[in-house]
Structures are given as structure tokens and as C-alpha cells.
Amino acid sequence: MLFRSNYELTLTSPIATSFRAIKAANSLDIDAKKKSIHHFKVKADIDTSYNVGLIVGASGSGKTTLAKHIWSDACFVQILDLSKPIIEQFPQEMSYDECAGMLCGVGLTSVPCWIRPAYTLSNGQKARAECALQMARNDQEIIVIDEWTSVVDRTVAKVMSHCIQKHARKTNKRIVLLSCHYDVIDWLNPDWIIDANKQEYTNRRLLWRSFQRNEQLEFEIKEINTDSWKYFSKYHYLSEKLPGGLLKTFGLFHKNDQVGFQCFANYVPFRGKGKILMHSNRTVIHPDYAGLGMGIMLINKTSKIMYDQGYDVRAKFSSTPVYLAMSKQREWKLVSVDRKTKMQAGEKMLRKTGFRVDVKTWSFVYSPNA
Numbered sequence: 001m002l003f004r005s006n007y008e009l010t011l012t013s014p015i016a017t018s019f020r021a022i023k024a025a026n027s028l029d030i031d032a033k034k035k036s037i038h039h040f041k042v043k044a045d046i047d048t049s050y051n052v053g054l055i056v057g058a059s060g061s062g063k064t065t066l067a068k069h070i071w072s073d074a075c076f077v078q079i080l081d082l083s084k085p086i087i088e089q090f091p092q093e094m095s096y097d098e099c100a101g102m103l104c105g106v107g108l109t110s111v112p113c114w115i116r117p118a119y120t121l122s123n124g125q126k127a128r129a130e131c132a133l134q135m136a137r138n139d140q141e142i143i144v145i146d147e148w149t150s151v152v153d154r155t156v157a158k159v160m161s162h163c164i165q166k167h168a169r170k171t172n173k174r175i176v177l178l179s180c181h182y183d184v185i186d187w188l189n190p191d192w193i194i195d196a197n198k199q200e201y202t203n204r205r206l207l208w209r210s211f212q213r214n215e216q217l218e219f220e221i222k223e224i225n226t227d228s229w230k231y232f233s234k235y236h237y238l239s240e241k242l243p244g245g246l247l248k249t250f251g252l253f254h255k256n257d258q259v260g261f262q263c264f265a266n267y268v269p270f271r272g273k274g275k276i277l278m279h280s281n282r283t284v285i286h287p288d289y290a291g292l293g294m295g296i297m298l299i300n301k302t303s304k305i306m307y308d309q310g311y312d313v314r315a316k317f318s319s320t321p322v323y324l325a326m327s328k329q330r331e332w333k334l335v336s337v338d339r340k341t342k343m344q345a346g347e348k349m350l351r352k353t354g355f356r357v358d359v360k361t362w363s364f365v366y367s368p369n370a
Contacts, residue, residue: 004045009069011038044201050191051168053176057196063178075144079133082119086129090136106132107163107291110235124152124288135173148177156288161187163291186213224251232261232284250302259289262302275312296325303366313366323362332364
């Protein structure tokens with residue numbers, strides 16, 4: 001049984017009495033006093049268990065005032081410190097893996113973004129960082145975030161919304177988002193909606209599990225040269241240089257914008273027998289588009305292209321999350337697990353201090369017909 005409460009408030013604003021203000025009002029023959037009052041009334045159940053709530057409506061429709069009326073002014077405290085790296089701002093009692101899991105959960109998967117001062121992040125990355133920090137708090141039962149996706153591209157807004165709702169449900173958090181954009185509704189798939197424009201409440205608690213989103217984002221993979229690597233290298237955790245030797249590179253595009261980069265490199269010189277070995281590496285999805293599983297998709301799709309061209313396709317990873325994701329892919333077979341314990345020169349990649357030490361790696365071979 002659902003229990004609805006009445007939420008009623010009146011918003012008023014002062015009226016200017018200057019000559020120009022009066023002239024402006026008289027030019028349209030409007031009742032200035034009446035136009036400065038906005039009455040808001042809605043009956044809604046925001047107490048029954050949920051994970052994602054949405055208050056949506058145009059600017060001035062009363063979203064923020066309603067949220068303050070329900071949860072008090074304190075609900076809008078922002079905790080992201082722009083002067084510090086995001087990885088340093090989680091509660092001290094959280095382990096590194098818990099911090100990393102929270103960041104990856106909201107789609108902020110680029111490690112270089114974690115260790116730079118937060119002021120260097122894009123608007124979308126800052127919004128995700130704020131969400132991660134808010135969701136890590138134990139002193140707040142409900143997380144309320146205003147102006148959700150207001151300052152980002154609409155495609156990025158949809159990606160962000162999908163990530164947040166998925167992570168809120170996975171971690172069983174309760175989050176309420178305020179937005180002036182209706183295009184994020186399907187991507188948030190909220191448990192309930194308050195439409196501030198219509199002053200209507202919609203309960204979707206029994207709908208979200210079976211909900212099928214009609215809109216799909218379309219992406220295209222193209223073979224490209226290496227020029228765009230300079231734009232994506234800052235998001236990759238290894239050397240900013242591409243490997244030497246034979247390379248094949250691909251780009252992931254949304255409309256005309258490149259949002260991903262994938263490289264294959266020939267680490268082992270070809271001796272004239274068998275197939276040329278090409279290793280998947282330098283997989284990067286722009287942080288604004290992270291959270292849709294496109295990294296693994298890009299690896300799989302481009303590996304199929306390389307395989308069909310006659311190459312022996314391999315991959316080696318030191319990232320545990322990537323290893324776990326790759327283990328679920330039927331096209332890939334784990335062939336070895338190694339731990340590097342001695343320093344190596346790494347001159348080809350211009351690493352002055354050599355390769356990383358004491359790093360566990362997982363090696364796979366691409367075998368779609370296995």
C-alpha cells in the first residue's frame with residue numbers, strides 16, 4: 001500500500017517599482033503582483049522504498065524549492081573540493097578498492113582523472129565525482145542533486161543518467177535528481193517522478209524492472225590513423241607514446257565525434273611463418289561516454305576485424321576489472337597469468353624508469369570459433 005503526502009508551497013518574488021519596471025508591466029497590461037506568485041501543490045509517495053527519484057520541470061517551476069521544503073536546505077551541500085584529486089576525498093575508512101569501485105560505478109573510470117585536481121575535470125566528470133562522493137557518505141539517507149546534467153551535452157547527459165541509476169540500484173542507495181531536461185527520464189528509469197510543470201506525480205516502482213528504453217545511442221567504428229591518439233592519451237594509464245612497429249588503429253564515433261580509440265601492435269617481429277601477432281592495447285573511451293560497456297565492445301568488434309584480416313589477435317591486461325570483464329567474453333581464451341618482478345628498460349616506449357614492477361597480468365587469445 002502506498003502512502004502519499006501532500007506537498008504544498010507558495011513561491012513569491014519581490015516586484016520592482018522603478019519607472020522601467022512599471023513601464024514594462026504596463027506595456028503588456030499584466031498584473032505584476034499576480035505574476036510574481038507561483039503556487040505549487042502535489043500529492044506524492046516519496047517514503048516507500050526506492051532507489052531513484054526524479055523531480056523534473058522548467059526553470060522556475062519550483063523544483064529546488066520543493067526539494068528544500070521536503071529535505072531542508074542542507075540537502076544541497078556540495079562536497080567536491082576542486083583543489084584536491086577526487087581519489088583523496090573519500091572517507092578515510094574506505095579502502096582504495098571501495099573508492100575505485102564507487103568512481104567506476106558512476107562511470108568515472110579514467111584513473112588519470114582520479115589523481116588530478118578536480119578543477120581540471122570537465123563539467124560531466126565533476127558531476128560524476130560529486131555523485132560518487134555523495135553516495136559514499138554514511139551520514140545521509142537520501143542524496144539530492146540539483147541541476148542534474150544541466151551543463152553537459154545531451155548525449156553525455158543520457159550516458160551519465162544511465163550510470164547513476166545503475167549504480168544506485170547496485171549499491172542500494174537512495175538518490176533524488178532535479179533536472180530541467182525531460183530527455184533523461186528513460187535513461188534514469190526512476191522509481192518515481194514529480195513533474196513540476198504539470199504538478200503531477202507518477203509512481204514507477206513496479207515498472208522500472210521491465211521498462212524497455214526506445215531510444216538507443218548509435219556508434220560507428222572506423223579504421224583511422226594515429227593522429228587522434230594525442231587527444232586520448234591523457235586518459236590512458238600507460239605511456240603517452242604508442243608502441244613501435246606495425247600498428248593498426250581504430251576510432252569509435254558517435255555521429256561526427258570520436259569518443260574512443262583502439263590500437264593493435266605487433267610486439268613480436270614477424271619471421272615469415274604463420275600469422276602476424278597483433279596485440280590489443282591503448283583502449284580508451286572518453287570519460288564522458290564511460291559506463292556503457294563500450295570499452296569491451298570496442299575491443300571485441302575491432303578484434304573481429306583484425307581476426308578476419310588474418311591476424312593472430314592477443315591481449316594482455318593488468319587491470320583486474322578488465323580481466324574480470326574479459327573472462328566473461330566467449331571470444332577470448334585466457335592463456336597465461338604472469339607477475340613481472342624485475343625492472344625492464346622499456347626503451348621503445350620511452351619509459352625512463354622502465355616497466356612497472358610486481359604487476360600481475362592476464363594474457364588472452366582471440367578465438368571466436370572456439
